[in-house]
Amino acid sequence: MQRWIDRIVRELRTVLPGEAVARTSRATSLVERNREIGPVPFVWSFLFGTTQPDGSVTKVQDFYKTFTEHNAAYSSIQQWITPELKTLLTEIIAHLSVELGGTEHSLGGRFDRFRDVFIADATDCTLSAESFEDFPGYGDDHAGARLHVIESLTSRAPFFTSITDVRTGELSQLEIGDWMANSLLLDDLGYHDYGKIAQIDEQGGWFVNRLKVDSNAPITDELRRWRGNAISLEGRNLQDVLPDLHRSEIDVTASFDTLSSESDLLPREFRLVGLRHDEATDGDDAPDADHDYHLYVTNLPRKWFKPREIAALYSNRWSVETLVQEAKSVFGLDEISVRRTDAIECFMLASMVMVLLSRYLLRQIRAGLGSACCGSVEEETETQPMSFSKRLQWYGTDVLETLAQQFGYSWDPGLAIIEGAIDRNMNRHALTERVAHGTVDPDLTNASELATIRPG
Template identity: 60%
Template sequence: MDRWLHILGQELRYLLPPRSVREHARATDLVERDRFIDAFPFFWSFTFGTTQSNGSLAAVQDLYKAFTNDSVAYSSIQQWVTAELTELLGDICGYISVELGQTESALEGRFERFRDVFISDGTICTLSAESFEEFPGLGDDHAGAKLHVIESLASRAPVFSSITDARTQETTQLQIGDWVEDSLVLFDLGYLDYARLARIDRNGGWFVSRLNVDANPEIIDELRTWCGDTIDLEGSHLQEVLPDLYRQIIDSTGTVGADQDDPHLPYDVRVVGVRHENDEDDHRTEEVEADHDYHLV
């Protein structure tokens, strides 16, 4: 265990030198004087300890002890969870983006047709309940911060980052502009908005996103034909026919957003469904229960 911690520590120091973390901590007034807690191991302990599914300040405390072999009181960890810590996390993300973003490589293989591939995602960090007023969590009894990042596959570095309270919707943190031109944007359901898809297209970009299990586009064209007596999807709304389908793949063009009052809508997208009957790895988390056996993209 000690050997692996040593190797991990070396890699973290290479990615982000300790001196840089300490300088940023002082610049944000998180560290006003030398304290018992070192900013460098605290930064990584907080990053790993709060972004897991069971993340907590207790996990941060345990990781700090593992990294440093120093005992530290839980109250000392709590004292570092301040607005200045939020500023530090944002500054560090910006620093890494600049340092790693200086080297941009051409994409290869299936991605070589794109100028870049951007991946947008967010994660929630559990905070002390004392931070609830500034960083309300998903429940009424705990606090949480949400880190939003858009990462470039070409530069292997973030191009955008922000920190909000845990209740902020991901969709508010993905603003589409000409930066998506000739690029592929990948995002999950939290960022799905039909008007956003249209804006990506109009800015010369491409996208891939999951669809909600109850998404109901009107099918205007089938891109894959099937032999035998099969159900014709063209002219139907997807949810009308899904329960009766048994084909392994749905590949079609559908119109979305026809019922929304938005100048970018309605919009035609490619709709793909992959049958997952008896799929033990089906981890869909949508609140809407589906009456069909398809993953929709």
Template identity: 40%
Template sequence: MLPELSPTLIRRRLTSLFPAHLIEGIARERDAVQRHRKIDITMLVWALILGFAVDGETRSIAAFQRVYQTATNQTVSRSSFYDRFTPQLRDLLSDLLAHALEEVAIPHTIAPQLSQFRDVMIADATVFRLHRLLTAFPATHEDQSGAQLYLVYNVTKRTLAQFSLTDERTHESSQFRTGNWLRGRLFLFDLGFYSYRRFALIHENNGYFVSRLKKNANPRIVGERRKWRGRAISLKGSHLQERLSKLKRKQIDVTGEFAFKRRRYGEKQSSATIEFRVVGVRNEDTDDYHFYVTNLPNEFTPEQVAALYSLRWKVELLFRELKSRYGLEKFETGDEAIAELLVTAALLTLVVSRALLAVFQEIDPDAEYPEERWATTLRSVAQLVLADLALALGHPPPNLPEIVRREARQPEKSRLTLNKQVAQAFSREVQP
């Protein structure tokens, strides 16, 4: 039997994640509130977060104003609303996002063998277009602006671990920081983060990694990690590319030696070598191998290494959710602070979505909630959720006829509809 759900379930989770006193306290610290406030800062924050999820809305300030006014049954002048989109509001949202990253987690065991890692994490980045006059975010092509959103996604807890926003020209791998935080964690990388020095630093910090092997990589094989039946061709002592054409086995599992350069200190930069595991799994359709480089122990079979790497698709789905569901590529502002504010709001929408997902997953642990299906559902109910929050925060229920009249009528009397323009033309006296 399905558990009975309380109508206040969603509201309770949201207000526990971002209580009004927390939002108001940070807003005062960040000077994001006004002495005589006409706009409720708590509802403004929620209008930004849930406004990204509202189905059919653009990501303009005017759209957020409509969302806010509909939820609060309050008419706010356009200039008053626009004036609230400041660097201080951006900083408030950034603080709330940092708070949420510590609070939101959906513990999820993919396979029992992965419990030996503190977390399984994916580092990746995506590029999206901004207003072409936003020069603070130069793109790789002239006359364009582009931002790059770098994320570290925690697959184990199904939430964000780190993020940063840079211009498109900044290389994504420069945002990945090494150090003690790597200990006990498994990282999955695409080729944008391919670096033997980075892999060595992860290994030296007692972390783990899996990456695709570059096609032109040709490490010297210093050892076989598995025994094969029959008269198997030995790879030890050769370079990887030398004997591939002669191999028919379904898997390759060897230790390769890789040369790399250490970090430069002053004018000196030393060279080093390190041994990593190289795994190959034959693709029967293309009749070639998919190769991976890793420091995972032998207990993980080649098939399991390849399956682990396929988890990288999770972050691609995450970027698709941000772009297709929450409109990450639909910003129309030329203001740097507002662009950063909107990106932060989009990430807050994602985190809030995951916080609600955690509630339903806890209530109904045997059910599956695919992230994109979940995001689509959230979009369909976002305005209702916001209205429920507004009622809880003391705003009156919406006056639907007044909302329709306010939003649908022509805001400027000087702008004539086509019918009136034609009528006006016929009403003029014809000059002889």
């Protein structure tokens, strides 16, 4: 196994060179002067220490001690978990996203006409109730943070956008700009807003968005003509005709009210597609409405994509959903126990860094399987990202050990074992002994004075 660990570590040092980590640490002001704690072993200890099943600041401290043989105090580790560390982790995410994009081929096929395909999503992380003030949750006794990301389907890499409380809607964090030019955006109902899709259209971009089941847009034209005594949809509102329809698909243009820059409502026409839920491919449950259709709004022309192809395009949202699930189930994004805002945000970003590193490693190993193994590793079509991430986490200490050795450290867990076993409450036990066997002045009124009791 060691040759594969060695290869993994070589790839890690290639994509995140120690010199670059140290330089970026100084550029982000995480390191302002020479300090006892080194940025390179700290970053690696933080990434692996926070994303273990028992991820915590104490775990980071233990990994750092083992990595460097330096008896770093818990408070010293805490002092590094700052807004500057958040900036550094954000820079690392951006760098890894670019690296992943550079190793991936174009999507090809139907996607050839797009520069890229983006998928916006958000996921919630449960926090300690004591974090409620900064991260209010769904109820008065719940705290939660929300990570907002946009995934590039070309690189299969997420781009970090923001971290908010769970009460902040996804839509408010999606800023449409020139990055959408000639690209396709796949959005779910959390991003449903006619103004946003109008902005995408104005930027020269494309979109497929789920439409609310109760949308009642007026239909202006039918893009497919049905034979026989078919119900005419033109000139009618959507909800007036849906309950009576039995056709397999709907393909029309409809008018939607969008906000202008002066906050006036302006009607815009977009394509409206409906597919009966038993024929849709996006994997969602049947709509909770008095009709049987999954509804989509898009500006993709019919000559490019028929209704079933629109539904198939939208089904590619599974990609970001599996990525988020990977971060939550493998790298600790589901629940975080730290309480400080800086620590919460840094822990969440660390999980995304680990997902990106795992995707990068898997891609590099797949690329070299032909020359690096003799059938002992799964083929590309069988090696799944989630399975690889789980094993990377399971053998995280082996990876860290090899990293430490390649950086010139010895990797000795003895210090962390002995230091971690020291009782931090010795004074409390001594106080118990003094109370049990000493002389207590009945006139003492200040509880802190109990600490001065001496054995009688």
